[in-house]
Amino acid sequence: MKIAIISDIHANTLALEAVLNQINSFGADKIFCLGDILMAGYDPNGTAKTILELDNLEIIQGNTDKMVACFSQELLEKAKNKFPCMGYALEDDLKIIDEKYKDFVRNLPENRYIEINGLKIQLVHGSPRQQDENIYPNLALNDVEKMVENSNADLILCGHTHIPCGYSLNSGKTVVNVGSVGRSMTEDKMPYWALLEINNDGTFQIEHKSVNYDNVKVSEIIKNRNFKHSDDLAKMYIRSN
Numbered sequence: 001m002k003i004a005i006i007s008d009i010h011a012n013t014l015a016l017e018a019v020l021n022q023i024n025s026f027g028a029d030k031i032f033c034l035g036d037i038l039m040a041g042y043d044p045n046g047t048a049k050t051i052l053e054l055d056n057l058e059i060i061q062g063n064t065d066k067m068v069a070c071f072s073q074e075l076l077e078k079a080k081n082k083f084p085c086m087g088y089a090l091e092d093d094l095k096i097i098d099e100k101y102k103d104f105v106r107n108l109p110e111n112r113y114i115e116i117n118g119l120k121i122q123l124v125h126g127s128p129r130q131q132d133e134n135i136y137p138n139l140a141l142n143d144v145e146k147m148v149e150n151s152n153a154d155l156i157l158c159g160h161t162h163i164p165c166g167y168s169l170n171s172g173k174t175v176v177n178v179g180s181v182g183r184s185m186t187e188d189k190m191p192y193w194a195l196l197e198i199n200n201d202g203t204f205q206i207e208h209k210s211v212n213y214d215n216v217k218v219s220e221i222i223k224n225r226n227f228k229h230s231d232d233l234a235k236m237y238i239r240s241n
């Protein structure tokens with residue numbers, strides 16, 4: 001069975017479409033989405049519509065989905081102080097996101113277990129112990145082990161940091177951060193996802209994938225949304241060199 005895993009789309013429909021085309025070319029049977037579909041991009045409603053039309057989708061809630069769904073003035077002010085372009089993007093997003101999509105992400109689970117051919121898989125956004133914990137590349141194996149110690153899964157799939165990476169732990173668990181479709185923090189700024197292939201005996205292979213898309217166009221559209229600090233958000237889509 002082939003499963004495509006996507007995460008952190010962040011209202012970037014162009015990037016999502018490029019990834020879905022690539023996923024189709026691999027003939028995936030299912031798609032797992034690890035959250036953060038709506039906030040701080042250019043097209044939250046279009047992205048949500050595209051996600052909801054997918055067949056064989058399993059989806060969980062990301063930390064920024066929760067911010068959109070459980071918004072409060074206090075949370076907004078905190079976000080504006082901590083990371084201004086995200087806070088002001090959230091404020092602007094709240095004006096345009098359809099209530100039905102807010103309800104949709106509000107009701108998503110924070111994590112879930114799925115078993116396929118005996119392989120126990122856990123879907124999380126940040127880590128099994130915290131929705132917004134960062135599983136970055138080059139962490140000490142013992143630290144990652146602690147982050148996943150409350151998980152019973154063989155394979156833990158996560159996103160949140162927008163940087164793909166993976167760990168084979170001494171406990172036998174495998175942890176894969178699939179990266180971000182919509183606002184990649186990799187040097188190339190391209191959308192990342194992962195292709196998981198599970199054999200009949202439960203053994204598996206998993207590989208990071210990426211695809212080209214028009215990041216310059218998306219950056220321009222975001223800049224033109226014209227909320228405070230939208231130019232800072234727009235810069236995050238462009239390579240620094």
Ligand SMILES: [Fe+2]
Pocket residue numbers: 008010036062064160161162
């Ligand atoms: Fe994210």
